[in-house]
Amino acid sequence: MAGRRDCPEIVRKIPNSQRERYKSLGKLYKERFGSQPAFFARAPGRVNLIGEHIDYCGYSVLPMAIQQDIVMAAGTNPDQMLVFTNSNPEYQEYKSSVGDYKINSSNPLWHNYILCGFRGIVEAECISNPTGMNLVVDGTVPRSAGLSSSSALVCCGSLATMHANQQEIPKKKLADICMRCEQYIGTQGGGMDQSICFLAEAGTAKLIEFNPIRASNVSLPDGTTFVISNSCVELQKAATSHFNIRVVECRLATQILAKSKGLDWKQFKVLGKLQESLGLSFEDMLSFMETTLHHEPYDKKEVCGILGVSEEELIQASLSANTLDVTSFKLHDRAKHVFSEANRVVQFKEICDQGLGDAASVLGGLMNDSHASCRDLYECSCEPLDKLVQICRDSGALGSRLTGAGWGGCTVSMVPSGDVDDFIAKVHAGYYAADPKLEEKAAGSLFATEPGSGACMFEMDAETTV
Numbered sequence: 001m002a003g004r005r006d007c008p009e010i011v012r013k014i015p016n017s018q019r020e021r022y023k024s025l026g027k028l029y030k031e032r033f034g035s036q037p038a039f040f041a042r043a044p045g046r047v048n049l050i051g052e053h054i055d056y057c058g059y060s061v062l063p064m065a066i067q068q069d070i071v072m073a074a075g076t077n078p079d080q081m082l083v084f085t086n087s088n089p090e091y092q093e094y095k096s097s098v099g100d101y102k103i104n105s106s107n108p109l110w111h112n113y114i115l116c117g118f119r120g121i122v123e124a125e126c127i128s129n130p131t132g133m134n135l136v137v138d139g140t141v142p143r144s145a146g147l148s149s150s151s152a153l154v155c156c157g158s159l160a161t162m163h164a165n166q167q168e169i170p171k172k173k174l175a176d177i178c179m180r181c182e183q184y185i186g187t188q189g190g191g192m193d194q195s196i197c198f199l200a201e202a203g204t205a206k207l208i209e210f211n212p213i214r215a216s217n218v219s220l221p222d223g224t225t226f227v228i229s230n231s232c233v234e235l236q237k238a239a240t241s242h243f244n245i246r247v248v249e250c251r252l253a254t255q256i257l258a259k260s261k262g263l264d265w266k267q268f269k270v271l272g273k274l275q276e277s278l279g280l281s282f283e284d285m286l287s288f289m290e291t292t293l294h295h296e297p298y299d300k301k302e303v304c305g306i307l308g309v310s311e312e313e314l315i316q317a318s319l320s321a322n323t324l325d326v327t328s329f330k331l332h333d334r335a336k337h338v339f340s341e342a343n344r345v346v347q348f349k350e351i352c353d354q355g356l357g358d359a360a361s362v363l364g365g366l367m368n369d370s371h372a373s374c375r376d377l378y379e380c381s382c383e384p385l386d387k388l389v390q391i392c393r394d395s396g397a398l399g400s401r402l403t404g405a406g407w408g409g410c411t412v413s414m415v416p417s418g419d420v421d422d423f424i425a426k427v428h429a430g431y432y433a434a435d436p437k438l439e440e441k442a443a444g445s446l447f448a449t450e451p452g453s454g455a456c457m458f459e460m461d462a463e464t465t466v
């Protein structure tokens, strides 16, 4: 049985370092809604250290929460209205009634992510008459940067909805709800972002496992620091089909591999489950894959022929709304990335657990291999990201790779702690100072980070009341 301690913490005192920020949010809330907020909800962004594009294949990943977060000053209203205001005037206010809202999945605006969280909680908890909710939202997670600003909005929205409706939900269940409800936006991501958002703890990265969601501590080697740098190429995950195409390619690879073993292929959607059923090691999966899938892309006709289905049946069994028109699928390379990346996560965790003297350089090597695999096999990097990764390595990183979905966004680099200032100066000179447009964005784009804490709520305290 889950108890209160499995639920997100309700913190009584806002940390001093955050007080002014929360106070000004409270002030905005009062100006807009005429009263104090009832509470604050907070959800962090994350950086994934290793294990990219494998969570939706059922494999474990290794992220940590970052300090940057979404904070919502929240309260209820008796009018059954949802009113979401943003502290950043660039984002327009959103208003609808609790029973009449629409989640827009093509090019979604900010409030749609909060609506996902709202809908997720209302449906999961069968709340028949949800309360109206006022929110003032403030975010410090760089957007479209692979640091999970979207999931932080979904998770924070779900927390606010939960608390406003006097529900108590354990963290793992919240992660599960949010992982599912973010799919209302249309991206078929896995559960990494939502899981680390709720299960993170300050001072430790986490190995996140799925089915069911579990998190265990990973002690990173002493004397190393992770530094994030944003390529400043914005990734529009929900507005493009790159992401879902990869999901579909992995699914088709799973089904063709399952079929070749004489299994009931429709029962298999993810490579992880297939591996589990076959009871094979990563090495064995890789050689099975090599002998079964060809290097050249598959077209739809060939896939239908192998699986013995019509195009309509294939659409039903394997494709998703924004991948119906895709004609060519690179199954070999995608599957090879997934098995080898999943293997690297296991190795990364083992090396951290062993805590040997040369751990940092071995981990750095795994991060470099991960980037090469994302770039060459999964094709989710881009030129500026590759360039930035190279600059990070030349500036003293022990390892550097893209983090998050890719196609833009950030790199994460492992750097000897004593060299962080020098590293940052060199990356600044090599990447940002070289281009006036990037130089403008350099502040907030290049920073060292430590494993942060997970989502929580804050009570209003006397010092925050305005």
Ligand code: GLA
Pocket: 048, 051, 052, 053, 054, 055, 056, 148, 189, 190, 191, 192, 193, 404, 405
């Ligand atoms: C996005 C998704 C995650 C994960 C990463 C890639 O952040 O939301 O579930 O798939 O991309 O590793």
